[in-house]
Amino acid sequence: MELNNIKPADGAKKDKRRVGRGIGSGLGKTAGRGHKGQKSRAGGFHKVGFEGGQMPMHRRLPKRGFVSLTKADTARVRLYELAAVGVDEIDLLVLKQAGIVSASAKSARIYLAGEIGKAIKLSGIAVTKGARAAIEAAGGSVAE
Numbered sequence: 001m002e003l004n005n006i007k008p009a010d011g012a013k014k015d016k017r018r019v020g021r022g023i024g025s026g027l028g029k030t031a032g033r034g035h036k037g038q039k040s041r042a043g044g045f046h047k048v049g050f051e052g053g054q055m056p057m058h059r060r061l062p063k064r065g066f067v068s069l070t071k072a073d074t075a076r077v078r079l080y081e082l083a084a085v086g087v088d089e090i091d092l093l094v095l096k097q098a099g100i101v102s103a104s105a106k107s108a109r110i111y112l113a114g115e116i117g118k119a120i121k122l123s124g125i126a127v128t129k130g131a132r133a134a135i136e137a138a139g140g141s142v143a144e
Contacts, residue, residue: 075105079131080114089121116140 019031030040038044049056077100082090085098092108095101101108110122112130119139127135127142135142 073106075101075108077101077108077110078113079110079116079134082120083116083118091124
């Protein structure tokens with residue numbers, strides 16, 4: 001094989017379609033654009049979502065719901081997971097080191113799931129009402 005003999009396979013390359021080049025080409029006169037109308041003319045296109053002046057779909061439909069951008073920053077921690085930490089004073093850094101909370105979490109919230117058998121002291125962590133009651137019943141304290 002030599003470089004001057006290399007060529008694409010038969011049928012692999014098609015000639016570019018040349019529109020508006022006479023009746024014999026099959027795409028003369030209107031050049032495949034049909035007759036009249038906005039899309040038949042040069043520059044005759046409009047923005048995405050435009051419906052000819054009719055109120056567009058994205059404005060007709062009601063807005064619904066809300067997506068919090070900070071939801072992923074707050075880690076949810078079950079109450080019984082605190083017992084596995086093995087430390088009496090717990091804050092966000094301790095939870096990250098124990099692997100209970102992801103390293104990217106900016107805050108944590110403890111909620112009532114299971115039981116806690118020992119007294120712990122929480123600081124800088126949000127706590128639900130039920131979890132607070134369970135922690136204080138076990139002899140612990142919560143400082144936010």
